[in-house]
Amino acid sequence: GAVVSQHPSWVICKSGTSVKIECRSLDFQATTMFWYRQFPKQSLMLMATSNEGSKATYEQGVEKDKFLINHASLTLSTLTVTSAHPEDSSFYICSAQILERSYNEQFFGPGTRLTVL
Amino acid sequence: TQLLEQSPQFLSIQEGENLTVYCNSSSVFSSLQWYRQEPGEGPVLLVTVVTGGEVKKLKRLTFQFGDARKDSSLHITAAQPGDTGLYLCAGGSNYKLTFGKGTLLTVNP
Numbered sequence: 480g481a482v483v484s485q486h487p488s489w490v491i492c493k494s495g496t497s498v499k500i501e502c503r504s505l506d507f508q509a510t511t512m513f514w515y516r517q518f519p520k521q522s523l524m525l526m527a528t529s530n531e532g533s534k535a536t537y538e539q540g541v542e543k544d545k546f547l548i549n550h551a552s553l554t555l556s557t558l559t560v561t562s563a564h565p566e567d568s569s570f571y572i573c574s575a576q577i578l579e580r581s582y583n584e585q586f587f588g589p590g591t592r593l594t595v596l
Numbered sequence: 597t598q599l600l601e602q603s604p605q606f607l608s609i610q611e612g613e614n615l616t617v618y619c620n621s622s623s624v625f626s627s628l629q630w631y632r633q634e635p636g637e638g639p640v641l642l643v644t645v646v647t648g649g650e651v652k653k654l655k656r657l658t659f660q661f662g663d664a665r666k667d668s669s670l671h672i673t674a675a676q677p678g679d680t681g682l683y684l685c686a687g688g689s690n691y692k693l694t695f696g697k698g699t700l701l702t703v704n705p
Contacts, residue, residue, distance in 0.1 A: 570636075
């Protein structure tokens with residue numbers, strides 16, 4: 480149980496285009512989903528927290544107009560990188576918390592490798 | 597701002613050796629998770645500890661939560677090449693996790 484999927488697993492796009500990444504909890508409902516960014520051999524950096532049906536909460540320094548988050552249901556959150564630039568190239572990982580649990584456990588997706596040319 | 601200091605940052609050992617990874621903070625956490633991540637994949641939850649002084653064992657891995665719930669350790673006995681990966685500790689508070697910087701473990705055959 481507690482499986483989270485992400486799609487796509489990798490994407491290459493041209494500078495100036497937008498890219499959408501989907502995060503789904505496959506076998507549970509998630510009260511909250513999180514989006515992280517990770518640079519090589521470094522830890523995870525929280526970008527934003529999203530709750531179903533409400534606006535996402537962004538961490539300091541993360542541009543909300545550039546990284547659009549939509550949490551349409553208890554099993555789906557999407558991250559759209561708008562007008563992508565080469566510096567947006569990174570590994571993006573989502574996670575989800577189980578509705579019934581209260582121990583802050585997060586279950587992570589497999590990540591999406593974004594390369595902006 | 598809550599911080600988790602994780603050490604060591606890098607660790608390269610021979611198969612069969614034991615090792616310990618530490619996570620320390622000045623903040624109290626309601627829970628502490630340990631994750632393992634392989635290159636190009638998402639972190640996988642290994643264990644969650646919630647009670648001060650709690651010890652959990654997962655085969656050759658032993659996890660301990662400090663009495664004051666500010667620190668934790670991960671001990672691996674007789675490390676194997678399959679243990680190679682990035683180990684991350686994460687402290688839970690409210691609904692968020694604060695991650696340590698990670699320990700990149702390499703176990704050489």
